[in-house]
Amino acid sequence: VVTATTTIGEFIETITAMARPLERLGIANARDIGLAIGLVIRFVPEVQARYVAVADAHRARGLKLRFSTVLVPLVIGTLQSADDIADAIDARCIRAEFPEKN
Numbered sequence: 241v242v243t244a245t246t247t248i249g250e251f252i253e254t255i256t257a258m259a260r261p262l263e264r265l266g267i268a269n270a271r272d273i274g275l276a277i278g279l280v281i282r283f284v285p286e287v288q289a290r291y292v293a294v295a296d297a298h299r300a301r302g303l304k305l306r307f308s309t310v311l312v313p314l315v316i317g318t319l320q321s322a323d324d325i326a327d328a329i330d331a332r333c334i335r336a337e338f339p340e341k342n
Contacts, residue, residue: 252278275334279325283318290317 246254256274263270294313298305 248278248282251281275329283321286321287314287318290314 252274254274255277256270259268259270259273262268262273291310291314294310294317295305298309303309
């Protein structure tokens, strides 16, 4: 229900705000935590859709669905998408390190 009624941006902002105490303790960067969890949530429907597409392709070819034959294209496609998103994050300097203000 939360993911259906909340944008990814709002979700990331909320997670980031919740992670601020960890940042104050020097444990982790709150923005990184928010981004990572937001991306995981965003990827769940994409991985499900990719699984359906791979399973449909197997059925169309008359192949029996087996874990090993579905897993490889599913993982490769997901890693390609993750790589594209990482490139976009780098291009937009979303995780750019800024010097600390004194």
